Amino acid sequence: MTAPRAGGPAGAPLPVPAYGTDTLADLMPAVARSLGVPLDGTGGASADGAGLVLPAAERVCLLLVDGMGEVALRERSGHAPALRRWRADGPHRVLTAGFPTTTATSMGLLGTGLPPGGHGLVGYEVLDPDRDALLNQLQWDGPVDPRRWQPHTTVFQHLAAAGAPVTRVAPPHFDGSGLTEAALRGGRFVGTPERLEARVDAAAAAVRAAPRGLTYVYWGRLDRTGHGDGVGSWQWGEELGRVDAAVAELSRRLPRGTLLLVTADHGMVDVAAPQRLDLAHEPDLRAGVRHVGGEPRAVQLYTEPGAAPAVAREWGQRLDGVARVLTRAEAVAAGWFGPVEERVTGRIGDVLAVMTGPVAVVDSTRMRPETLRLVGQHGALTDDERLVPLFTALL
Template identity: 55%
Template sequence: MSQVRSAASGLRRVLPTVATSLGVPGLWRSGDPRLAPACRAVVVLIDGLGATLLARRGGHAPFLRRLMKAEAATTIGCGFPSTTATSMGTFGTGLDAGSHGLVGYEAYDPQADAVFNELSWEDGPDPLTWQPSRTVFESTAAAGITAVRIGPAFFDGSGLTQAALRGGRFIAASSLPDRVDEAIAAIEANPRALIYLYWGDLDKVGHVFGCQSWQWGDELERIDAELARLARRLPADTALHITADHGMVDVPLHARLDLGEDPELASGVRHVAGEPRSPQLHCEPGAVPDVIATWRERLGRDAIVLTREEAIAAGWFGKVRDEVRPRIGDVVTAMVGPTAVTDSRRHRPELLALIGLHGSITDEEVEIPWLIRPAGAASQ
């Protein structure tokens, strides 16, 4: 595993740039010269499709491999932390985490003095208050362009969707072939449209079996075949964009530390947010110096351990709004070695058993592809 030089996010450019190419005003100051204007666009986000993983396992994905070699293909960063909830906020708003405020898989709510899960949003705050900025889908719909979001039914109206991806119309579909069919139908029915399609099973397979597993390769093959079918069916005036929310690394179970069985590491920590590859620690009053010293000593070269102020100054969260600052841990950690820190006092056994993890700032976790088949390109 290797540390990246910057936690800056390129993911925040994707949706605003695509919407700008469709004629939505005021989203991105300078358009990407690779993107010609289009009447319609489909943006596919494959959860967990890291750029390093795609390059390594490209033999399972002939269609994506061809797109990787195209002039418009690029590798971008998803930002920090490299986790779905944060990346969805970044993708949907065009803002970094410090501005949109979805700062982790689990986040601290200062008003409730409690940690909640930003994926499930169970017992979470009002999502429109938590993330008040206008989304790209809202801007697209306001410009008179059809905005359609396609995903699993439980996403419709969920807290995360309301916070990060609200705007336009939602279509529920279960299987990937069904979602591809819905995307094709939405494109054919609308002369000007932005269609967003989400698929999450690659991430699930990576978590359970590991991103180096044969199961991960098989799932990538299924995804590749469906995306190739989607590309063949799109009209000539429609661009196709494929990206991801984060990558992944496999972390052996024996290489992890457990706060539930390690009183030294747990000492002075009041709340644990974030996730095993990037815990954010909210400390007891006056305990930050001791917590910093203990975590730095115990984790050594396997982790970067910063105060909140140091992490913000380093640009890990981008520009941070005042109301977002206390959501970030007093201590922010990022694993750069093959390890993780779990908490068996809080985490379900299913979470503790996951092999594939993400959330930190290594290349494998942060770097994601942005693959483009521009409008006017020949069907592939």
């Protein structure tokens, strides 16, 4: 990566997620209210988000399309005629993901109704203080009990306990995975083949089978396409077209009176290879750093005792003009994670480097070659990454 100019960590304030209004943490409490199951704020599921109001319905079907950011969807709307018409003719809102803008964190917001500081899934790779080792919260590659890591009751569990059945439709290997158990537990799981048609079939059948309740559907191929080929690629446009056709088909097959919702967990930006700073060639940036976690666009640094101020200065100088560098205390005080529970504090990096330009930080000494080749990236707080659509249709 071309070296950014020297300087300090100062920079314009980054947007702070407005937890309690129009974020992903507010969506499931609104779904619960739509189904006549208001949350009381006990057990973990937040009763906030009262500003997000959805139509009352006996049945709700929520489709989450991984990686379908609002900005990219608007720019590539020629590939999505059904969603384009929906945007023009029906209710459409823009939600924000939390921080960082990554799947594990967003699934925590969605499933629990809590901000990251409450649910504790505060990044892609974060420190497990008990082991002094990083935990990849997508792969769940450490001996960590997900129900202890995220102990709060999920909204799915609240709904099921209140007599509103929940069905979760996703790839079979999601059933019982660490992330599912931490963030999305509750109700019945239906695994389907990795085909959109199969996902639509299972969703329609689940909605029709229950006179009341929630059907949650996950689709991840758009995200994988963006990572591999870029959100600006023709491949991403083609996959978006398939998603759009599936939404149209689902809307035709759901029973009358069903509330259909379509949203996403984050957006994405393309980062060219020359704009990726490789820590393998940056010894000054490794000084005082014990672990490098987070993600390439929202790096979380776990430092040696007492080294955080010096690490923040070095990273701020090196990334001046392309990133905002600040300490954990500054990020928490700014509200990026919402209120932070004591058990979560140590999982957050001592120093955070959040990209503001089209750059990323990688480490070829430990990342797999296929990871180093990824084009689409997310994690930071640009509009491309943090804004997600919410389409609403009472069929």
